[in-house]
Every structure is written in C-alpha cells, then in structure tokens.
Amino acid sequence: MATNGSSEHLLPETTRPSAIINKQQPEFPASRFTFMSLVLWFDQSNFGTALLSWSVFFLLVVIVPLISHFLLVCSDCDFHHRRPYDVIVQLSLSIFAGISFVSLSIWSRKFGMRRFLFLDKLWDVSDKVRIEYEAEIQRSLKRLMIFVLPSLTLEATYRIWWYISGFNQIPYIINPILSHVVACTLQLSSWLYRNSLFIIVCILYKITCHLQTLRLDDFARCFASEITDVRSALGEHQKIRRNLRIVSHRFRRFILLSLILVTATQFMALLTTTRASVAVNIYEVGELALCSLSLVTGVFICLRSATKITHKAQSVTSLAAKWNVCATVDSFDHLDGETPTGSIIESQVSLRGNAIETSDDEEGEGDDDLDNTKIHPIYANTISYQKRQALVTYLENNKAGITVYGFLVDRSWLNTIFGIELALLLWLLNKTIGILA
Template sequence: MEKPSSEQGSREHLIHPEFPPSRFPFLSVVLWFDQSNNPGTALLSWSVFFLLVVGVPIISHFVLVCSDCDFHHRRPYDAVVQLSLSIFAGISFVSLSYWSRKFGMRRFLFLDKLLDVSDKVRIEYEAEIQRSKKRLMIFVLPSLTLEATYRIWWYISGSNQIPYLINPLLSNIIACTLQLSSWLYRNAIFITVCILYQITCHLQILRLNDFARCFASEITDVGVALAEHQKIRRNLRIVSHRFRRFILLSLILVTGTQFMALLTTTRASVAVNIYEVGELALCSLSLVTGVFICLRSATKITHKAQSVTSLAAKWNVCATVDSFENLHDGETPTASNVESQISTCRNEMDPSDDEEGEGDDELDNTKIHPVYANTISYQKRQALVTYLENNKAGITVYGFLVDRSWLHTIFGIELALLLWLLNKTIVNIP
C-alpha cells in the first residue's frame, strides 16, 4: 500500500522539485515576500515594508513639502498620492504575508494540484507563470519611468529651493533614490498581487477549456465529467474565498481615492497644472489598472463557465435530435446513418463561414461530434446539462457573481473618474 504513494511523491518531486524560483522568474519576486519558512526573511521583509511604505512617504511629505517653492515645485496633492499608494501597498503586503504563512506560495498557486490535470494544462499554466514577470514589468516600468523623469526634473530644477541636510547634492540624490524606491515598491507589490490573482484564474480557465473538450468527443461516463466539473467549482470557490477581501477593499478604496482626488482638484482655491497634478493622475492610473486586471480575470472565468454550459446544451441537442430513431434494437448504425447524424447536427456551420466574429469565445465555435444514441442515454445527458445550468461556475465576491455586466458597471465608474481627473490635468498644461 505504501509503494503507490511513494511513487506519486517521487513523481511530484520530479515535476516541482522544491518549487525552485529560478524556474519561474516571476515567483522569485513573489518569494521575496514569502514568510512561511524563515523568521529572518519575515523580519527583513517587514523592515523593508515599514521603511518604503511608511517611513519614506511620511518623511518625504513633511520634510520635502516645499510650501515656499514656486508653483512648479509645490506639491499640494502629495498627501493624497502618498496615502493612496501606501494604503494599497499595505493591503497587498498583508494579504501576501497571510497567504504565504497559511498556504505557502506553492500551494497557493495550485502547483501541488498539477498532478491532477492534463499535460496540456500543466504546460500552458507553467508558460503563463513564465510570462508573468514580463507582464509585471509592462505595468510597473512605464509608471516608474514617468515618476523618475518627474522626480529628477523636480530635484534638478528646484535644487536651490528644496530643503536639504548638510550636502545639498548628496541629500537630493539620497532623497530621490528613496522616493523612487518607495514608488516602485508600492506599485510593484500591488500589481504583483493582481497578477497572482490573474495566474490562479488562468489555471481554472485552462481546466474549463480542458473540460469542454470532452463534449467534442464521445462521452461514455457522465459521472467522470460531473466529478471534473465539481473539482473546478471547488477550486473557483477557493480562489473566490482567498481573494474576496482583497478585491472588495481594492474596489472600495480605489473609488474612494478617486473621489478624494477629484474633490481636492475641483476646489476653486486650488490651482491645477501638470506639474502639481501629474503625479496624482499617474497614481490613479496605476491603481485603476490593477483593479481592472483583477476584474477582467474574474469575468473571463465566468464567461468561460457560461460557454461550457451552452456547449453542453448544444451537445445534448445534437445527440437527441440526431438519434437513430429508425434503428431496431441491437442494429448497428451504418455509415450512411452516421454521416446523416453528423451532417444534420453541423448543418448550421457553413464551411464558408468559419471566420469567428469579433469577441467570440472559442468554445462557442466548437464542432460537436454527436454520440450514438445507445452510447449514453438521454436521461444522463439531460441530467448533466441540468446540473451545469443550475450549478454555474464562476468567481464570486461574498456571493455576488462577477460577470461582464458587473465589470462594465464598475469599469465605467472608475474610467469616468479617471478621465475626469486626467481632463483636469491635461487641459491646464501651461
């Protein structure tokens, strides 16, 4: 009895030997926040967090506020910027710390469950993790580049107005480096959690795609298909439960910070120009982007799950309508019967109309190969379709299903607030 389990353990070790970060470059970034094993790493991680998320923003705001500077170098919105970034970085860091201590990053990313999936799903999932570091750079580096450009200009052009300690050049270099490090750290940790959410959602999308392929072939056991769908639903509940607080807090706080920014910039007594509001607009753009990553990943799963239900209903219709009613008991279907069955079910698919419409899901265009009527009974097919229709999979936030209408509403609100803020910024460029 112990031999199979030892063989399975050795197989798991061969697939994911000790979860090496070098295999997945993005995870080396995530493991920097991992506090599950080494207390020294946890102490260092928290120390850096308090330095860059709490210490540097407070010192920067109160020491370098530069209230006596000219209007190009005043920072009236610095409190809103620093508070917004620090709040989201704090939520992200606490969430990562909790997940790493409770689950460990290997289990958190379902890497220990890859033995239960097909080779195609495992390969595509690992490829998605490999691409995540590039995705992180795409979202973080433009923001850092613009912030670095502004900061360097601010220190160079206002060197005779900015407060300093002992040596002005050295003081400005250290202050600029710490501020840029703080900006990078706070943006990166928030976007990192959003990408982690995207990764875990992508695995479930791959499993749904793999599950949907069974309807394009001959299904002989409804119980196997039912068990696989239940596994997927369970994983989706786990993902929803782990991220629900982070998603809800992000939605509430990003909307709150947007309103706070707009109320501040629309005051009649406050001047608005690109030098003063540019950093606030850049901060808002980064936060809205992170929230959009999470919501888009969640809605993709919900849409995919709905496509699977539609595909199952189509499969049931094809198998039912094209049943061999003219066959006697025990009679073997002939080639003409089979050809008639397949052509009848595919008559809506014109070969000249293979081009997919814009925005179509690939599951909607899956070609169905109807099963023989005596392979699987109508009652079993109908039971499976009924189960899928009444047990829809998807990402939820405290019971609310995140679908496209949810995304459109929230994104419309956030985009309106962001565009309003950008309009206040851009139209006042001197």
C-alpha cells in the same frame, strides 16, 4: 503555518507518467521562474524572512513617504515645485501597498505560495493544462514589467527634473547633491515597491484564475468526443467549482477593499482638484494622474480575470446543451452498433457545417471560444438521453464562477464598475492633464 520557505519548489517537473500514476507531486526548481522568485521575497514562513520582509515594507511604504512629505514639502518653492496633492498620492499608494502586503503575508503563512497557486494539485490535470500554466507563470514577469516600468519611467523623469530644476529651493541635509541623490533614490524605490506590490497581487489573482480557465477548456473538450461515463464528467466539474470557490474566498477581501478604496481615492482627488482656490498644472498634478492610472489598471486586471473565467464557466452550460441536442437528434441507439446510414451522416455533416458557418461569419473575442466548439458525431456507445439530460440539468443549476461575498462577478457587474471607475478617471484626467490643451 506553512513550512515552505523561500527555497520551496514551485512547479512540477516535466510531465512524468510515473508521477501522475502514483499521484506524487513532482518538483521543479523555483529558479526557473523569475516571477515566482520575486514573489518569494514576500515569504514569511520563518522568522528571518518575515523580519526582513516587514523591515523593507516599513521603510519603503511608511518611513520614506513620511520623510518625503514633511521634510521635502517645499512650501516656499515656486509653483512648479510645490506638491499640493502629495498627501493624496502618498496615502493612496501606501494604502494599496499595505493591503497587498498584508494579503501576501497571510497567504504565505497560511498556505505557502506553492499551495496558494494550486501547484500541488497539478498532478491530476492534463499535460496540456500543466504546460500552459507553466507558460503563464513564465509570462507573468513580462506583464509585471509592462504595467510597472512605464509609470516608474515617468515618475523618475519627473523626480529628476524636480531635483535638478529646484536645486537651490529644495531642502537638504549637509551636502545638497548627496542629499538630493539619496532622497531621489529612496523616493523612486518607494514608488517602485508600492506599485509592484499591488500589481503583483493582481497578477497572482490573474494566474490562479487562468489555471481554472485552462481546466474549464480541458473539461469542455469532452463534449467534442464520446462521453461514456457521466460520473467522471461530474467529478471534474465539481473539482473546478470547488477551486473557484477557494479562489473567490481567498481574494474576496482584497478585491472588495481595492474597489472601495480606489473609488474613494478617485473621489478625493476630484474634490481636491475641483476646488476654485487650487491651481492646476502638469507640474503639480502629474503624479496624481499617474497614481490614479496605476491603481485603476490594477483593479481592472483583477476584474477582467474574474469576469473572463465566470463567462467561460457559464459557456460550458450552453456547450453541454448543444452537445445534448446533437446527441439526441443523431442518436444511433436503435442501430445496435451497426454502421450509420448515409442520411444520418449527411444530417450530422449539415449540423456541423452550419455551426462552422455561424462561427466564421462573426469574429469572436476570445472569451466565446467554448460557444463555437464543434460537436463531433455521437455514436452508439454515447451515454443515454436520461444521463445526458441529467448532466445538462446539473450544469444549469450549478453554474461556476468567481464571486465576491456571494455576488457573481460577471460582465454586467464589470460593465457597471468599469463605467463608474472610467468616468471618475476621465474626469480626473480632464481636470489635470486635459486642462493643458
């Protein structure tokens, strides 16, 4: 059980050479990172924080949706204020919030958030990787706001309109104004909490994948210079592969359950909205469409992160092959350390010039930047051909990437899932919002 409490330090301090040399774990105050401070609200490393965390969860994920559905069902209201799809909306949000909360609970108790995000392993990475990873964590709160606030704004607008326009129809307890204000506040808090829970886990997945992407970028830079020790290159690649296996293992249940359940909820929503006896209008199906958009967005955050790092890891193999070709063609082993001849230098310049022209003619999408890495001239002290070929063979037969129970999450996998989920979502939007056109 992790001993790191909510006061645990989360990131290493400024890059201190002594800390790197001594392999200590320099610490950094958690207060600097507002997103990580938010994540620590779900910390369950001791009894007090666990009790508070579970109490808030049951209140906003279980109790409030049940009260909202059964006490505010408003079956006698006009068609603008009825909620025939409320069961699907509440179940979908609560199920995904439950999966996210249980996952966070397990990770917090088993690893602690510092170890879970590999922050205790940053002592052996370069300064560039550490700084960019810190910046990624700092950007996470903004990403959370971008994904959560728009849906909360639309939900708040709908709820406020629903209570104001249906003031005389909506059930209340004792005082209608106070009752409606409290109910609306609790419903919006529940919506925000459940949406945020799911998106937070998706962003945590993105953060862990981003660290491995940074390490792959750093590893790929060695092919743009001289490599004299193949053992160190193999060791670094093995560390990256091991970290990717750890990430895949930790998130595999969450990813698989999210994919299955988001598809199931989309089918359930479609079957409900396509019934001939059900009237479809923006007042009744607006929440359903908004809920579907939120859930599908979270799933694609995870899938895009996994696909990006898998593609990046596979690009290292092609980069190593290009490096081996350039080193073989422009080998200086026969010169015994002498200055390269002009014809060889011209051939190297020609090779690099062709590579630059090729990369400039086509616009990259950002994921292919490793394929366009420029290979610099290889000189006499570069490792021998046998070692280069052994390294390339190793990379070809030990491709890294994110997996889900052994299935590699690559672009073909993403395209298939994207096609299914997008088709379901567009069909649902056409049956709900599109019917108003």
